[in-house]
Amino acid sequence: xxxxxxxxxxxxxxxxxxxxxxxxxxxxxxxxxxxxxxxxxxxxxxxxxxxxxxxxxxxxxxxxxxxxxxxxxxxxxxxxxxxxxxxxxxxxxxxxxxxxxxxxxxxxxxxxxxxxxxxxxxxxxxxxxxxxxxxxxxxxxxxxxxxxxxxxxxxxxxxxxxxxxxxxxxxxxxxxxxxxxxxxxxxxxxxxxxxxxxxxxxxxxxxxxxxxxxxxxxxxxxxxxxxxxxxxxxxxxxxxxxxxxxxxxxxxxxxxxxxxxxxxxxxxxxxxxxxxxxxxxxxxxxxxxxxxxxxxxxxxxxxxxxxxxxxxxxxxxxxxxxxxxxxxxxxxxxxxxxxxxxxxxxxxxxxxxxxxxxxxxxxxxxxxxxxxxxxxxxxxxxxxxxxxxxxxxxxxxxxxxxxxxxxxxxxxxxxxxxxxxxxxxxxxxxxxxxxxxxxxxxxxxxxxxxxxxxxxxxxxxxxxxxxxxxxxxxxx
Ligand code: 5AD
Ligand code: SF4
Numbered sequence: 227x228x229x230x231x232x233x234x235x236x237x238x239x240x241x242x243x244x245x246x247x248x249x250x251x252x253x254x255x256x257x258x259x260x261x262x263x264x265x266x267x268x269x270x271x272x273x274x275x276x277x278x279x280x281x282x283x284x285x286x287x288x289x290x291x292x293x294x295x296x297x298x299x300x301x302x303x304x305x306x307x308x309x310x311x312x313x314x315x316x317x318x319x320x321x322x323x324x325x326x327x328x329x330x331x332x333x334x335x336x337x338x339x340x341x342x343x344x345x346x347x348x349x350x351x352x353x354x355x356x357x358x359x360x361x362x363x364x365x366x367x368x369x370x371x372x373x374x375x376x377x378x379x380x381x382x383x384x385x386x387x388x389x390x391x392x393x394x395x396x397x398x399x400x401x402x403x404x405x406x407x408x409x410x411x412x413x414x415x416x417x418x419x420x421x422x423x424x425x426x427x428x429x430x431x432x433x434x435x436x437x438x439x440x441x442x443x444x445x446x447x448x449x450x451x452x453x454x455x456x457x458x459x460x461x462x463x464x465x466x467x468x469x470x471x472x473x474x475x476x477x478x479x480x481x482x483x484x485x486x487x488x489x490x491x492x493x494x495x496x497x498x499x500x501x502x503x504x505x506x507x508x509x510x511x512x513x514x515x516x517x518x519x520x521x522x523x524x525x526x527x528x529x530x531x532x533x534x535x536x537x538x539x540x541x542x543x544x545x546x547x548x549x550x551x552x553x554x555x556x557x558x559x560x561x562x563x564x565x566x567x568x569x570x571x572x573x574x575x576x577x578x579x580x581x582x583x584x585x586x587x588x589x590x591x592x593x594x595x596x597x598x599x600x601x602x603x604x605x606x607x608x609x610x611x612x613x614x615x616x617x618x619x620x621x622x623x624x625x626x627x628x629x630x631x632x633x634x635x636x637x638x639x640x641x642x643x644x645x646x647x648x649x650x651x652x653x654x655x656x657x658x659x660x661x662x663x664x665x666x667x668x669x670x671x672x673x674x675x676x677x678x679x680x681x682x683x684x685x686x687x688x689x690x691x692x693x694x695x696x697x698x699x700x701x702x
Contacts, residue, residue, distance in 0.1 A: 254280075254283050254284035254285055254295075254365075254368075255284040256284070256286070257284060257285050257286070257295040257296065258285065258286055258287070258288040258293055258294045258295050258296070259277065259280050259285040259286070259287050259288065259294060259295070259296050259298065260287070260288050260289070260290065260291040260293075260294035260296070260297045260298070261273050261276060261277060261287065261297075261298040261299075261300060261396070262291075262297075262298070262299050262300065262315070263300040263335075264299070264300065264301055264302040264308060264311060264312055264335075265300075265301070265302025265304060265308060265335070265336065266302065266304070267404055267451065267453055267496065268406065268409075268424075268453050268454075268455070269300050269301075269302060269335055269336075270300075270396075270404065271393065271404040271405075271406045271453055272300060272334075272335065272358060272361070272406075273298075273300045273334075273396060274393030274394055274395060274396050274404075275361055275388045275391050275393050275406075276298065276300070276334065276361050276364065277393070277394035277396055278391050278392060278393050278394045279361055279362060279364055279365070279391065280296075280364060280365070281394055283364075283365040283368075287394065287396065291319065291322065292322060294329070295328070295329065295330065296329075296330045296331075296332065296368065297319050297322070297329060297330070297331050297332070298331075298332045298333075298334050299312060299315060299316065299319070299331075299332070299333055299334065300334045300335040301333055301334065301335040301336055301337035301338060302335065302336055302337070303336040303337050303339075303340045303419045303423055303600065304336070304418075304419060304420070304600075305595060305598035305600070306598045306599075306600075307598070309337055312333075312337055313349075316331070316333075316349055316351070316352070319331050319351065320351040323351050330353050330354065330368065330371050330372075331351055331352050331353055331354075332352070332353060332354040332355070332356060333345055333349075333352050333354070333355050333356070334356050334357075334358070334361070335357075335358055335423075336358065336419070336420070336423035336424065337423075338355045338356055338357050338358075338380060339357035339358060339380050339382070339422070339423040339424070340419060340422065340423050340601075340602075341355075342355065342378070342380050343355070343378055346376050346378065352376075353371045353376055353377065354367050354368065354370075354371050354376070354377045354378065355377075355378040355379075355380065356378070356379055356380070357379065357380035357381065357382060357423075358382075358409070358423070358424050358425075359381060359382050359383040359386045359409070359425060360379035360380065360381055360383075361388070362386075362388075363379045367379055382410075382424075382425035382426070383425065384425070384426050384428060385428060386409070386428075387406070387408070387409055387428055387429070387430040387431070387434075388406070388430075389430045389431050389434040390434065392438070392441070393438075399650055399651050399680065400445070400446060400447065400680075400681070401446075401447060401448050401449060401648065401649075401650055401651070401680055401681045402447065402448070402449040402450070402451070402648075402650060403442050403447050403449070403450055403451075404450070404451050404453050405435055405438050405439060405442075405450050405451070405452055405453065405484075406430065406453050406454070407429065407430050407435055407452045407453060407454050407457065407460055407480065408427060408428060408429045408430055408454035408455070408456075408457070408459075408460050409424060409425070409427070409428055409430075409454075409455075410424045410425040410426045410427040410428055410455065411424060411427055411455035411456055412426060412427040412456075412459070413455075413456060413499070413537075413539075414537055414604060415526075415536055415537055415538055416535065416536050416537040416603060416604035416605040416608070416609065417536055417566065417569065417597060417599075417600070417603060417605045418600070418603060419600040419601075419602065419603055420455060422602055422603070424455070427455070427456070427459065429454075429460050429461055429462040430462070431462060432462055432475045432480055432483060435452075435480065435484065436483055436484065436487060439484050439487045439491065440487055442491075443487060443488045443490075443491050446681060447491070448490065448491060448492060448648055448681055448683075449491065449492040449493075449494065449648055450484070450491060450492070450493060450494070451493075451494040451495060451496060452480070452481070452484065452493065452494070452495040452496075453495075453496060454495075454496075454497070455497060456497065456498075456499045456502060457477055457495050457496065457497065457498060458477050458498050458499050458502035458503045458504065458507060459477070459499065459502050460475075460476065460477040460480055461474065461475070461476055461477075462474070462475045462480075463475075476506075477504075477507055478504060478506040478507045478509075478510045481493065481495065481507065481510045481511070481514075481517060482510050482513075482514070485510075485514040485516055485517050488516075489515070489516055490516070491516060492516050492517075492518055492648060492665075493514075493516055493517045493518065494518045494520065494667070496522045497522050497524065498521055498522060498523045499523075499524075500523055500524075500525070500538070500540050500544065500545050500548050501538070501539045501540045501544070503521070503523065503548060505551055505555065508551055508552060508555040508556055509555060511555075511556055511559070512555050512556045518665045518666070518667065519556055519558055519559040519560060519665050519666055520559065520560045520561075520562070520590075520665065520666050520667040521552060521559060521560075521561050521562075522561075522562045522563070522564075523548065523549075523552075523561055523562070523563060524563050524564035524565075525545055525563045525564070525565060525580075525583055525587075526538055526564060526565060526566050526569075527565070527566060527569060527572070527576070527579075527580050528542055528576075528579035528580035528581070528582060528583030528584070529542065529572070529575075529576035529579040529580065530542045530543070531576065532569055532571075532572050532576050533545075535569065535570060535571065535605075535609060536566075536569060536605075537604060542579065542583065545583070546583075546586060549561065549586070549587050558666070559666070560590040560591075560636070560666035560667055560668070561587055561589055561590060562589055562590055562591040562592060562593075562667070563584075563587070563589050563591075563592045563593070564592070564593045564594075564595070565580060565584075565592055565593070565594045565595070565625055565629075566594075566595050566596075566597050567580075567594065567595065567596050567597065567618055567621040567622035567625055568596055568597045568613035568617060568618030568621050568622070569597045569605075569613070570597070570605055570609035570610060570611055570612060570613070571609065571610075571612060571613075572613055572621075577621045577624075580625065581624060581625065581628055584625070584628050584629065584632065585628070585632075588632050588635070588636065589629065589632055589633075589636075590632070590633065590636045590666065590667070590668070591629075591633055591667070592625075592629045594622060594625050594626055594629060595622070596615075596618040596619065596622050597611070597613065597618060599611040630693045633693045633694065634691070634692075634693040636668075637668060637691040637692075637693065637694075637695075637696055638691060640664070640668065640688045640691070640696055641688050641689070641690060641691055641696075642687075642688065643687075643688055644685045644686070644687050644688075644701050645664045645668070645670060645685065645686050645687075645688055645696065645698070646664065646665065646683055646684070646685050646686075647662035647663060647664050647670045647683070647684060647685075647686055648662050648663060648681075648682075648683055649661075649662040649678060649679070649680050649681065649682050649683075649684055650662045650663065650680060651680045652674070653671045655671075657674075658673060658674060659671050659672060659673055659674055660672060660673075660674045660678065660680070662684075664696070668695075668696050669694065669695045669696065670686050670688070670695070670696045670697075670698060671695055671696070671697050671698075672686045672697070672698050672699055672700060673699060673700075675700060678700065684700055684701075685700070685701040686698040686699065686700060686701065687699055687700075687701050
């Protein structure tokens with residue numbers, strides 16, 4: 227969880243002027259918005275869209291909820307414990323609301339979409355509930371709340387991509403930023419609630435994506451991460467009356483276009499899907515130095531039977547084939563994964579297949595989870611959640627231990643070498659150190675010097691490492 231800080235520097239003032247003349251009388255001038263985000267990077271990117279929509283309505287953002295007029299919590303439903311965290315936080319906002327009854331509390335994002343009006347019944351302190359496709363309606367919904375009503379909009383859309391909205395970069399370092407390239411997901415993995423909370427997949431117009439990338443470069447940003455639930459199925463088609471003249475852009479082509487915006491701008495992307503990642507994408511990564519050699523390619527399980535139950539639509543062999551292709555086409559590519567322990571009916575042998583897959587790939591990093599049944603998903607309807615919490619916990623810890631070994635081994639491969647990094651800022655642990663990421667997404671920490679400033683690319687000689695961080699000194 228990250229508290230978002232107010233940074234309005236990157237907002238397009240011109241656009242706000244337009245909105246002022248065209249529609250909004252900025253009736254909320256001077257009002258303060260506090261917004262807190264949970265869950266995936268997409269939620270953090272969405273909060274920046276929300277801040278932009280409300281900025282056009284007169285709001286400023288604040289990092290202190292105690293001085294806010296409106297508190298929004300952008301929520302995640304992916305696992306039960308994510309929802310529990312949000313509920314705990316809401317009870318803290320409840321205490322604040324008892325102190326300041328005028329405070330408006332809103333729930334945005336996936337939990338809003340999943341629970342809909344039930345949220346208003348269950349959590350009496352919540353005034354407004356807004357799903358991920360309804361953020362343009364926020365000013366109007368806030369009007370309803372100010373008139374003394376509860377307000378809700380959880381309509382999902384087949385078109386909304388917020389393409390024309392220039393995000394207010396929150397909590398930013400002015401160096402790295404997210405760009406949403408698509409919304410929703412059509413995959414229907416049986417464990418996953420996302421297709422229900424974020425709706426159908428739709429791709430954003432590439433012109434608006436490129437305009438956003440150019441704008442970021444003009445403002446001094448050095449790295450963008452292209453975001454989508456399944457970036458490999460990005461597909462945009464121009465709405466040409468003449469079918470033959472229509473232009474189509476796939477993910478590989480989009481990646482190339484963004485890479486060409488500036489050779490000084492690093493490109494990352496997330497998340498890739500093993501069934502959809504093409505060799506064309508891999509060759510595009512290999513072709514451009516500024517597309518980072520790093521792919522997040524979630525396996526979920528190493529067993530073909532479990533993958534079928536998960537409705538992942540690939541087998542163990544297919545996944546291995548994709549890994550082999552990555553290794554061949556981009557030899558120095560880092561690979562990370564998401565892994566679920568204890569999915570419905572998973573046997574001990576199938577769990578061992580996950581561990582052996584981890585050894586086959588040697589992931590640089592992995593996000594690991596215990597299976598958590600989510601209401602309404604295919605698995606919740608059809609497959610009993612029959613692995614006991616103790617077994618899930620033990621399998622998860624075996625996965626974790628193996629991943630720590632691999633993470634350490636991968637980082638050790640850089641010790642003694644010179645690694646090029648983009649300096650992001652002061653290290654969390656010591657203000658005498660700077661930190662930044664390598665092309666392969668490894669966090670690198672080194673003593674700060676006068677000459678070096680955040681936003682610069684520098685070479686660092688790696689002297690040692692932990693299982694999470696490379697430590698070194700600036701190369702002469
Ligand atoms: N239980 C556990 N992990 C889940 N994920 C998604 N849904 C569930 C669930 N019900 C994990 C997957 C996915 C990541 C974002 O969260 O590994 O890739
Ligand atoms: Fe969920 Fe699967 Fe879509 Fe990822 S690809 S968001 S895991 S349904």
